[in-house]
Amino acid sequence: MRKVLLILGLFLGVNCFSQNKQILYNLTSVPQSLMTNPGADFKYKYYFGVPLLSGMSFKVGTTGFSAYDLFANDGVDFNQKLRNVVYSTTRRDHVAVNEQIEIFNGGIKLGDWLENKGYLSFGLYQEFDLWSYMPKDLAILALDGNQNYIGKTFNLSDLNVKAEMVSVLHVGYHKNVSEKFIVGGRAKVYFSSFNATSTNNSGSIITRPSNTTMYEQEINSDMRLNTSGISKYIADDYDGDVATDVRKQLLLGGDLGLGFDLGFTYYPKKNTQITASILDVGFIRHTKDVENFTYRGYYKYEGINPNFTDNNNPDGVYSDFKEAVKLDTLYNKYTTWRPVKLNASYQYSYGTPSDDDCVCITADKRYKNAVGAQLFVMSTPRMPITALTGFYQIFLTNSKSKQLTRWIPILTRM
Amino acid sequence: MKTYLNRLIGFVLLIGCGFSCSSDLDFDQANDLKLKPTYIGNFSYFNVPATAFVGDDGSQLDLAFDDQEFDVFRDEYLSDYLQRADFYFEINNTINRAFTLTIVLMTENDEALTTIQFVVPAYTGTSNTITRTEVFENARLDLLKSARKMGFLIAIAPGPALNKNSTGNLILRSNATAYLEIQ
Numbered sequence: 002m003r004k005v006l007l008i009l010g011l012f013l014g015v016n017c018f019s020q021n022k023q024i025l026y027n028l029t030s031v032p033q034s035l036m037t038n039p040g041a042d043f044k045y046k047y048y049f050g051v052p053l054l055s056g057m058s059f060k061v062g063t064t065g066f067s068a069y070d071l072f073a074n075d076g077v078d079f080n081q082k083l084r085n086v087v088y089s090t091t092r093r094d095h096v097a098v099n100e101q102i103e104i105f106n107g108g109i110k111l112g113d114w115l116e117n118k119g120y121l122s123f124g125l126y127q128e129f130d131l132w133s134y135m136p137k138d139l140a141i142l143a144l145d146g147n148q149n150y151i152g153k154t155f156n157l158s159d160l161n162v163k164a165e166m167v168s169v170l171h172v173g174y175h176k177n178v179s180e181k182f183i184v185g186g187r188a189k190v191y192f193s194s195f196n197a198t199s200t201n202n203s204g205s206i207i208t209r210p211s212n213t214t215m216y217e218q219e220i221n222s223d224m225r226l227n228t229s230g231i232s233k234y235i236a237d238d239y240d241g242d243v244a245t246d247v248r249k250q251l252l253l254g255g256d257l258g259l260g261f262d263l264g265f266t267y268y269p270k271k272n273t274q275i276t277a278s279i280l281d282v283g284f285i286r287h288t289k290d291v292e293n294f295t296y297r298g299y300y301k302y303e304g305i306n307p308n309f310t311d312n313n314n315p316d317g318v319y320s321d322f323k324e325a326v327k328l329d330t331l332y333n334k335y336t337t338w339r340p341v342k343l344n345a346s347y348q349y350s351y352g353t354p355s356d357d358d359c360v361c362i363t364a365d366k367r368y369k370n371a372v373g374a375q376l377f378v379m380s381t382p383r384m385p386i387t388a389l390t391g392f393y394q395i396f397l398t399n400s401k402s403k404q405l406t407r408w409i410p411i412l413t414r415m
Numbered sequence: 416m417k418t419y420l421n422r423l424i425g426f427v428l429l430i431g432c433g434f435s436c437s438s439d440l441d442f443d444q445a446n447d448l449k450l451k452p453t454y455i456g457n458f459s460y461f462n463v464p465a466t467a468f469v470g471d472d473g474s475q476l477d478l479a480f481d482d483q484e485f486d487v488f489r490d491e492y493l494s495d496y497l498q499r500a501d502f503y504f505e506i507n508n509t510i511n512r513a514f515t516l517t518i519v520l521m522t523e524n525d526e527a528l529t530t531i532q533f534v535v536p537a538y539t540g541t542s543n544t545i546t547r548t549e550v551f552e553n554a555r556l557d558l559l560k561s562a563r564k565m566g567f568l569i570a571i572a573p574g575p576a577l578n579k580n581s582t583g584n585l586i587l588r589s590n591a592t593a594y595l596e597i598q
Contacts, residue, residue: 072444073440083448143597145452145453147455305458307459309567319486
């Protein structure tokens with residue numbers, strides 16, 4: 002019966018992990034948890050990941066709508082579903098894609114087993130990130146136009162998107178300062194193979210009734226897209242193979258950046274644990290293959306209006322508009338900041354195993370149950386996103402080598 | 416007993432969070448994307464006072480003409496996507512003379528492609544606004560797309576001559592509604 006429950010638990014546990022990667026936080030039975038807290042309570046002598054296999058994650062997250070809303074095979078016209086999604090979301094909803102592959106990852110305890118000289122970890126991973134807020138006003142303008150929106154200000158800052166591919170080389174150090182306090186830190190070198198950032202846009206498009214011309218129509222635009230590493234792919238004469246070329250510049254190429262992770266674990270009492278970590282405090286300086294596209298200017302459109310008393314014909318409205326609101330390409334270096342992640346947890350353990358259940362020595366005694374909460378905060382181009390997860394933890398087996406821990410999210414708020 | 420109760424609670428919670436569902440999704444639907452926005456904007460406007468039809472020597476000018484660049488269809492995307500255009504005109508005359516307003520869409524070489532004409536009655540003290548919507552579709556839309564100039568001709572109908580003391584205005588307000596289809 003116990004085996005059946007274990008298998009069932011394992012299956013369900015994997016299911017839980019696949020839905021929330023941050024649940025790895027403080028799950029110290031998995032070495033990768035050191036990546037989410039360099040100061041985790043970690044007791045391995047050494048570990049090495051299987052290159053390219055032991056750490057692989059792909060996550061697509063949306064708020065306000067789901068893939069089903071858009072791609073359900075239900076016979077409803079896709080354009081109608083797209084319209085429903087656009088109208089049911091707000092500019093605060095977002096799409097986030099994150100992919101991470103561990104190229105290699107390892108760690109080794111320094112000194113002899115009984116010595117407390119700390120723990121060294123190192124590795125290289127590749128990460129792809131895409132973040133986009135719902136460009137609601139622009140989507141409405143593209144889907145339906147302005148006909149039914151006289152008087153509405155279409156906000157150009159709704160366009161807020163960034164995408165990047167980085168490789169991260171890291172070296173970390175972890176030390177038990179005392180029995181109650183464990184700290185760790187990690188230095189990171191970022192290699193950005195490509196980046197596209199358009200997160201500081203502003204401006205508006207408005208059409209409102211007027212007493213003279215039919216409408217008062219204005220566009221005020223200050224938009225900018227910074228790119229690095231992609232100019233050759235978007236050039237008109239590019240005829241290479243994107244997949245091959247991207248692979249070439251994937252690792253240890255492109256722009257350089259620096260960053261760090263810090264974390265700690267503290268036991269104010271034996272059965273109370275407090276942990277926290279801050280990850281990816283760092284920047285990347287984009288200097289190679291940089292292109293900035295700007296769309297700036299102000300134009301008031303009044304129509305094609307004759308002047309019967311002045312024969313000087315001005316330029317056409319299209320020429321005027323292109324002159325007033327210009328699309329320019331610049332080549333200025335720029336800096337991007339990595340999305341900073343903050344994790345923190347509080348855990349209260351209880352239920353000392355009885356002799357019936359546990360064949361363990363006194364010093365190795367573990368609590369059977371734990372309850373707690375975990376906070377996750379990540380910076381985004383606008384407001385940080387937060388998630389609060391409550392959990393209940395139970396040890397299903399008692400053998401130390403086969404300990405199986407399950408975390409159960411009870412409440413998550415984003 | 417307490418131990419088993421704890422386990423039971425644990426497993427019930429596990430099972431609760433472990434359930435997930437899969438759905439029948441078809442990502443190829445994205446190929447069906449077809450945007451059909453409708454944009455509305457100013458088309459043309461003028462406000463001509465009665466005195467504008469009087470020359471420096473005080474005599475009446477029977478015609479007023481101006482042509483303007485009409486270059487919106489130099490934008491090849493707009494030209495490709497436009498399926499239909501409606502022009503709504505609103506003319507208000509408060510001059511006690513009748514007019515004929517002719518709007519001509521022309522090629523680069525001043526060849527007339529299509530003409531829109533309005534007969535505007537004289538003002539007699541009551542509201543004198545005329546409205547009309549011109550629809551451009553199919554062959555007429557193609558003519559519109561090849562237009563590069565727009566001419567405005569105002570001809571005064573016979574009647575008592577206007578002078579520098581004449582009052583009233585001839586006002587044109589109009590908008591364009593563009594129906595686009597982007598695929």
